[in-house]
Amino acid sequence: MDKAETALLALRMRDWVSQAGAHIRHHIHDPLHVQTKSSRKDLVTNLDKQTERDLIAAIRTEYPQAQIMGEEGSGDHVTDLKGLVFFVDPIDGTMNFVKQKYNFAIMIGAYIDGAPHVGVILNVMRQELYWGGPQLGVFKNETPIKAVSPLSLEDGLFGINSGMLAYDRYHSHQLFKTSAGMRILGSAGIEYIQLLEGRQVAYLSHLAPWDVAAGRVMAETLGMSVSRLDGHPLDMLSSGDVLIATAPTVADIRAIALDQPR
Ligand code: IPD
Ligand code: CA
Ligand code: CA
Secondary structure, eight states: OOHHHHHHHHHHHHHHHHHHHHHHHHTTTSOOOEEESSSTTOEEEHHHHHHHHHHHHHHHHHOTTOEEEETTSOSOOOOOOOSEEEEEEEEEOHHHHHHTSOSOEEEEEEEETTEEEEEEEEETTTTEEEEEETTTEEEETTEEEOOOOOOOGGGSEEEEOHHHHHTTGGGHHHHHHHSSEEEOOSOHHHHHHHHHTTSOSEEEEEEOHHHHHHHHHHHHHTTOEEEOTTSOOOOTTSOEEEEEEOHHHHHHHHHHHTOOOO
């Protein structure tokens, strides 16, 4: 895809998530139909499902050949990454959406033959739209974002999945003690935004492809590392533990989490 086509794709993706965000804000105080999925902490609502259907219909109108992986099941059963593939998370942070009406995101990632191409993350209630990719750079609304200055783990705030911290996975209690502090935000998209803005230096979580896709495009464009904790590349067809961080922080975290010599 050349730069003009990529810019048009990004414009469309921004438009789709902006419209979806406006719809959610308009209905934010409507009664919700809330269901559980894998556990009582894994929720889906009628607005998650409706938003996914709307986003997928918009994608199919403009890119009928593309494959679409959607969290709530209205997309395709994607088994390879050939061609243009969209990853859709209609509401990221559904628990926050239900309990706080705040701190949730809409995310779409577009990949070509498995390579990150364009990502968009909308902080719905703050109406802050992060978007970009390797051909375009990264922007918050219309303002370019520059690469963040790398900090050591000691000097930075660390975002982590609550389960990992509770069960001390990957020596996360020691990671907590070594870092300037830990933050648990309840939305991968909102965590990614903290990294893009340089407010946190790392995020460690167990994520599905739709959780990781959009933010990965922008984090990598800004020079951050997005990989499995041991450094293996992500497989965008399966869930797994993901570490997103600036280079010096990756080394600090691996030394503690995997007992690696520095
Ligand atoms: C969840 C959130 C959460 C992360 C979970 C995700 P959802 O997404 O991003 O922060 O810890 O792994 O599943 O289910 O609210 O879209
Ligand atoms: Ca979701
Ligand atoms: Ca999610």
